[in-house]
Amino acid sequence: EQIEKGGYDHFMLKEIYEQPSVIKDTYRGRLHANEGLIQMAGIEDNLEKFLNAERIIIVACGTSWHAGLVAEYIFEEFARIPVEVEYASEFRYRNPIINRKDVVIAISQSGETADTMAAIKLAKENGAFVFGVCNVVGSSISRETHAGAYTHAGPEIGVASTKAFTTQITVLTMIALRLAKAKGTLSNSVFHSYLQELEIIPEKVKEALETNERAKEIAAVFKDAPNCLYLGRGYNFPVALEGALKLKEISYIHAEGYPAAEMKHGPIALIDEHMPVIVIAPKQGHYDKIVSNIQEIKSRSGKIIAVVTKGDTQVRELADYIIEIPETSDALSPLITTIPLQLLSYHIAVMRGCNVDQPRNLAKSVTVE
Numbered sequence: 001e002q003i004e005k006g007g008y009d010h011f012m013l014k015e016i017y018e019q020p021s022v023i024k025d026t027y028r029g030r031l032h033a034n035e036g037l038i039q040m041a042g043i044e045d046n047l048e049k050f051l052n053a054e055r056i057i058i059v060a061c062g063t064s065w066h067a068g069l070v071a072e073y074i075f076e077e078f079a080r081i082p083v084e085v086e087y088a089s090e091f092r093y094r095n096p097i098i099n100r101k102d103v104v105i106a107i108s109q110s111g112e113t114a115d116t117m118a119a120i121k122l123a124k125e126n127g128a129f130v131f132g133v134c135n136v137v138g139s140s141i142s143r144e145t146h147a148g149a150y151t152h153a154g155p156e157i158g159v160a161s162t163k164a165f166t167t168q169i170t171v172l173t174m175i176a177l178r179l180a181k182a183k184g185t186l187s188n189s190v191f192h193s194y195l196q197e198l199e200i201i202p203e204k205v206k207e208a209l210e211t212n213e214r215a216k217e218i219a220a221v222f223k224d225a226p227n228c229l230y231l232g233r234g235y236n237f238p239v240a241l242e243g244a245l246k247l248k249e250i251s252y253i254h255a256e257g258y259p260a261a262e263m264k265h266g267p268i269a270l271i272d273e274h275m276p277v278i279v280i281a282p283k284q285g286h287y288d289k290i291v292s293n294i295q296e297i298k299s300r301s302g303k304i305i306a307v308v309t310k311g312d313t314q315v316r317e318l319a320d321y322i323i324e325i326p327e328t329s330d331a332l333s334p335l336i337t338t339i340p341l342q343l344l345s346y347h348i349a350v351m352r353g354c355n356v357d358q359p360r361n362l363a364k365s366v367t368v369e
């Protein structure tokens with residue numbers, strides 16, 4: 001097992017560090033930035049289905065569901081197709097409206113999650129076209145779907161999903177870009193700049209991994225906190241959910257993710273000098289809005305840990321701790337902002353003496369409902 005961990009103390013840490021290379025593996029042969037092309041067999045063969053879709057319904061569970069939420073923002077912005085994201089477990093039991101013109105995308109690392117599998121069967125029975133985004137080749141979900149695209153994350157051993165999440169986002173971003181090209185919903189120059197940016201994302205993820213020491217320092221301060229709040233807006237709202245999920249999964253600290261603006265409708269009541277609030281506040285996106293959210297936290301004495309773009313000055317003045325990440329566009333930022341949050345959870349869990357790779361009560365793949 002020590003050999004399999006490749007010198008890292010835990011599989012989770014190894015998998016966090018693999019992200020630059022597995023993101024590259026995931027777009028290799030599919031993303032051709034210089035030619036302005038995206039080629040994915042599963043999409044090319046079914047392009048009409050996607051272009052005629054009146055709606056895309058994404059079904060998934062856990063971290064894969066969070067990747068689905070990021071995809072909702074990306075698909076709607078890039079390809080202007082309405083998207084709904086459903087917990088597979090809710091979808092299958094609520095008599096949903098599914099039309100022949102719906103495309104259902106099922107996202108699953110393992111390809112074995114029982115609820116996601118059941119949602120796929122239901123969608124198929126109702127005549128929808130079902131596309132899978134799986135990591136495990138030949139898995140049940142990859143066989144049950146009409147077509148699909150694999151993430152090339154390699155085996156993910158740590159129960160808390162890390163590299164599966166970023167590679168799912170990579171695949172879903174490429175699909176959205178391919179559809180945008182076919183539909184003409186992005187200008188040529190914007191389309192090209194996204195391709196180029198996606199191509200250099202692994203470098204930026206590598207740079208984001210340099211926050212490891214900083215994450216460790218911050219972990220030492222907050223490791224005994226009983227609660228934690230994660231806030232983000234827009235593309236980084238799902239990242240806030242994912243950050244909170246990572247922390248609760250492996251450290252057993254109660255954590256909630258919230259859209260930053262929604263804080264005033266409830267969570268703000270929890271804020272006092274004992275409450276760590278992790279705010280995802282990159283320069284791109286709704287920066288001014290998030291700055292005012294940070295001010296609201298500060299005036300209630302909350303402890304602010306902010307993930308900011310390198311060179312940020314405004315948030316630095318307000319936050320108790322900052323973690324600097326490289327700049328990228330708003331739409332691709334989840335691939336970067338999520339990295340320090342993974343590291344922060346990891347170090348907190350290690351410092352609390354938790355079993356990082358195999359947290360209590362959780363399974364890597366949930367094949368029962």
Ligand code: G6P
Nearest residue numbers: 062063064108109110113161363
């Ligand atoms: C379990 C795992 C999570 C995972 C979820 C969905 O709860 O512990 O890490 O996100 O299942 O799994 P899937 O394999 O369908 O992505």
